[in-house]
Amino acid sequence: MVRHPPSMIRAVLLDLSGVVYDGDTPIPGAVEAIARLRDAGLPIRFVSNTTRSPRQAIVAQLDGLGIAVSDDELLTPANAAVAWLTAHGCSPHLLVHPDLEPEFSGVQEGGLKAVVVGDAAEAFGYTAMNAAFRQLVDGAEFLALATNRTFKDADGGLSLDAGAFVAALEFAAGKQAIVLGKPSRDFFHAALVGLDCTPGQAVMVGDDAESDVAGALRAGIGLALLVRTGKYRTGDESRYAPHPTAVVDDLEAAVEWVVRKRG
The missing domain is CATH 3.40.50.1000 (HAD superfamily/HAD-like)
Known part of the structure; x- marks a missing residue:
């Protein structure tokens, strides 16, 4: 309508x-x-x-296609997360793709903790999920970069996105995530x-x-x-x-x- x-x-x-x-x-x-x-x-x-690619890589990819993007034209969940962490004085416990970790390098360490979950791909595993769970039950804030169910993978098929892993942590910890992306x-x-x-x-x-x-x-x-x-x-x-x-x-x-x- x-x-x-x-x-x-x-x-x-x-x-x-x-x-x-x-x-x-x-x-x-x-x-x-x-x-x-x-x-x-x-x-x-x-x-x-997207929670696998850092902002610089996205801009470079668009530039390679002939699409020039100014700084204020691109918004990603990682940008929103850094702003949230800074505003709330929290340091991140990251459960994200390794390529995305540098996006959080400027966030001050110490103080309150916030678990930040994105599409970590192969980095999702019991040890990593359990470490995030323990942070949550110890009182950490819970930030989800996105809650998409699926994404189209390189082979053309659908693959699990971050949403399923966010839901698992919400269920186990009894705490609802603050969603920062779409x-x-x-x-x-x-x-x-x-x-x-x-x-x-x-x-x-x-x-x-x-x-x-x-x-x-x-x-x-x-x-x-x-x-x-x-x-x-x-x-x-x-x-x-x-x-x-x-x-x-x-x-x-x-x-x-x-x-x-x-x-």
Whole structure:
């Protein structure tokens, strides 16, 4: 359901993996679609739930595709976690992918602890999970970089994402995690800071019907488009509420939809 008149579209939020690229390969038409948004004068914010790649690697990957990204155009859960830890005077107990650990190097050690969980891949194991559990039952805060159920892996199939491991720790410790990435309302709203745009005037484009689309609409984002690329599977559009504003083939079709509706 369209919640705002088309003329109210003033910014576009884009997921990355599965929308702009699959692995190291750009999705056909995606680079040109982003250029079209820029030509139309629509501000873009890339809102990624990736918790394996550091920010510098994401920027480099986009640059390699010919997509220049300014510092304020990319928002990741790791950025949000560092800001949260700093604001609350906590030092992290990390259960994340080794490649992501340097993102937390500037956070002050000592004081209160916060368990930070992302997609740790092979680093998930009993010893690591139990160490995080013990921190939680000893009073540590609990931060989840994301709670996605699955992601599209390099072999083209779906693999477990961080959500299952976050849920296991929540169950064992009896403590609910603070979610910092999508579908957190604060994460979507943080992406619009500095723009002359209310949440209701923004459009979200993603391949995850739960975190990207339903999450955005619950956060007050006005419109949310689901693309049939990336992790999308037939029937995703009806699995989670609120349902997508529209379902389109890919980012190129999404941009065509946005430009047409914007008038």
